[in-house]
Amino acid sequence: MARNYWLFKSEPDEFSIRDLESRPQQTESWDGVRNYQARNFMRDEMKCGDLALFYHSNCPETGVAGVCEITQESHPDPTSWEKGHKHYDEKSSPDNPRWFMVAVTWRETFPRTVTLEEIKAHPKLQDMRIVQRGNRLSVTPVAKAEFDTICKLGRK
DNA sequence: GCCAACGTTGGC
DNA sequence: GCCAACGTTGGC
Numbered sequence: 753m754a755r756n757y758w759l760f761k762s763e764p765d766e767f768s769i770r771d772l773e774s775r776p777q778q779t780e781s782w783d784g785v786r787n788y789q790a791r792n793f794m795r796d797e798m799k800c801g802d803l804a805l806f807y808h809s810n811c812p813e814t815g816v817a818g819v820c821e822i823t824q825e826s827h828p829d830p831t832s833w834e835k836g837h838k839h840y841d842e843k844s845s846p847d848n849p850r851w852f853m854v855a856v857t858w859r860e861t862f863p864r865t866v867t868l869e870e871i872k873a874h875p876k877l878q879d880m881r882i883v884q885r886g887n888r889l890s891v892t893p894v895a896k897a898e899f900d901t902i903c904k905l906g907r908k
Numbered sequence: 909g910c911c912a913a914c915g916t917t918g919g920c
Numbered sequence: 921g922c923c924a925a926c927g928t929t930g931g932c
Contacts, residue, residue: 787915788915789915809931885912886912886914886930
């Protein structure tokens with residue numbers, strides 16, 4: 753089975769690729785996703801071994817900062833039933849979880865960020881959801897060719 | 909900080 | 921099931 757490719761958005765003030773790199777085993781649960789489409793991608797389609805672009809949003813240099821790998825497939829997100837948690841949802845419970853998360857492991861931080869501006873200007877990256885107006889999904893699928901193109905840009 | 913775009917909620 | 925109101929996202 754071919755692996756799939758993804759893009760994960762995160763505000764670096766909250767959680768950056770450097771944060772992931774410095775976690776134990778360089779691994780962290782991607783909790784807090786509260787959007788059904790993004791949840792369904794994680795729950796139904798992500799497999800161990802899939803690779804993901806780590807995108808920094810809402811910051812001085814928005815763009816792809818590196819790569820991580822899905823190392824644990826989806827399971828219920830316990831922060832969803834933790835009262836007082838920022839992402840608490842009263843309709844989610846251990847018996848009937850509404851939200852799911854995967855775990856990701858750091859793979860590389862690019863020597864330079866591939867900026868949104870650059871992605872928007874690149875002829876091969878025009879179909880990426882990140883360049884489409886008003887796109888707010890925090891987890892999106894990416895084509896292998898797009899993934900490879902971005903890695904090439906980030907590594908040089 | 910602004911504001912357009914979007915997803916969700918809830919009254920009807 | 922419609923849709924207006926609302927809250928959030930995220931580029932700028």
